Amino acid sequence: MLTTVTLIKGDGIGPEITESVKRIFAAAEVPIQWEEENAGQTTLAEVGELIPNSLIESIKRNKVALKGPLTTPVGKGFKSVNVQLRQIFDLYQNVRPCVTTEGVQSKFTDVNLVIFRENTEGLYAGLEYFDERLQIADSISRITWAGSYRIVKASFEYAKKHGCKKVTLVHKANILKNAGMLFLKAGEQISKEFPEIEFDNKIVDNMCMQLVLKPQQFDVIVATNLFGDILSDLCAGLVGGLGLVAGANIGDEVAIFEAVHGTAPDIAGQGKANPTALLRSAVMMLHHMGLKDHARRIDRAIDETLKIREQCTGDLGGNASTQQYTDYVIEKLQN
Template sequence: MHLVTLIPGDGIGPEITRAVVDIFTAAQVPVQWETHNAGETALAESGQLLPQTLFDSLEKTRVGLKGPVTTPVGKGFRSVNITLRQKYDLYQNVRPAKTTPGVETPFKGIDLVLFRENTEGLYAGLELWDERLGIADSISRNTVVGCRKICRAAFAYAAKHGRKHVTLAHKGNILKQAGKLMIDACREASAEFPEVTFYDDRIIDNMCMQLVNKPQQFDVIVTTNLFGDILSDLCAGLVGGLGVVSGANIGDDLAIFEAVHGSAPDIAGQGKANPTALLRSALMMLEHLGEKSYAERIEQALNETLLNKDQCTGDLGGKASTTEFAQYIIDKLK
């Protein structure tokens, strides 16, 4: 039995979390949940955006499943997501993007995984404001260690999963030093994993054009924090949007899997939310825990449900509620 920290989140978070828990229960997945919240809901209940009880739980279980959370805007609070990533050095943001039969998109045959460095770069939080001059400086901090860790993670993933092609997206033609760090780190990782037979690099602006022109040419992509933030949403858009893609924040000894979309407070409590993204993130979590057979069984039931438009939620063209959609998946478990 695996003990997992469950973070329901805000807005639609509790609804989609309940759907995932119900599906796991029906599939008899060997997971025991320890529930602790974060975000606006936690702030209202405990006076803390990130309660100490949540940290204690994560440090015990070493794995979490997180629904979408809301950080209050303009009130001096630091992002919940960035805080968790930096506190636990969750340096890998892993975002698969794969075409799903039944989910209508302009593109077919996409199956790629993006590795975004998750703790450094422009999101390191190093900002300076000069009131007199009216100048804001945002410092992008990249380290040799950080670049080596994310590049090696991307190549190790490719080697483990039989993927043969890794592409680095960078801006080394302008950001000379930061670009060189990533290029050198990828070359080192490429030498370490010769079974990954093809490594190339693309300038970030060209990478964006290539992704919307012929995304099928890419397999594993690795990049920096800011570029990865942009590319991961772009890739999600190619396969149906943020509502159908999974996400993971992985460190050396702790991982948090999450829905990467927002908390959608405008539809909270209405039974309209699509739990697919959180469910797929939970399936990534099962593979991380070594429970691949359970993940494959649930994924098959999910994919069969997505083929039936009338059994899907409204964002996918159907009329099912969140709980009805989850029940359709449960009915297909074999």
């Protein structure tokens, strides 16, 4: 029996890297079928909407989606497509594993951590006001107990399920006396429910320093929206960049898995795009769906391909095109 998954090709290099995923999934005989929709700049030009209703209905039906990178037009008053999807479906967990990969050059070895970023509140809640007369802009960071509690609880549950030893909560409670302290208190309360897991907290500026000094000391990191956004890109840099790391937006009913990098319009259509981030996001999706054997098989094929520099795309120092890289991964599946 096939499970239907919504596939959002995206803009720029999106169609190329989603095609790579489709080919590899077909070769691995993954028991899903794709329901293709789109959003972003492409659909705005084609149908006059950034997020077509047909996409919303598809995700509601299927509960799981895989999304390529999207473009929200800048300076035209449009709200981010990614932020809107997270808020429409209450995808409060932004989960991004950052793991060292053999064969990929990076500044560190033995990094294996995951960021849990609260995805619906904070400075991205959309509470912005502008006084035209005085030229003053206000952005309100809304932190709620309910929002803090559920993201911290999710991070501890993940740690327990995956055998992680420590959860580190990141905050700025020394300055943000109310918002920061609310998030910190949620962590302190929830940690009592998981006595087998070490809990500590770090002020965000110190956390950035610690990550670039010794990232191996961290397992699971949980943070508010803005801090999590910044830290997740920092951690991607520790293991080779955004072209390698997976991303997921997870709620209680719906999950959307995505490549976290941009649309790279400068190389779109040239066969230069690296599909690894979207592939790894798709592997996360398979784990979420319970298709763990297929997930592990594809993950191994990706790792074996990345070990050989010549088989990597140009951004990783290789010579392979997007299609050739895909062929190499498929070849490893058959070994």
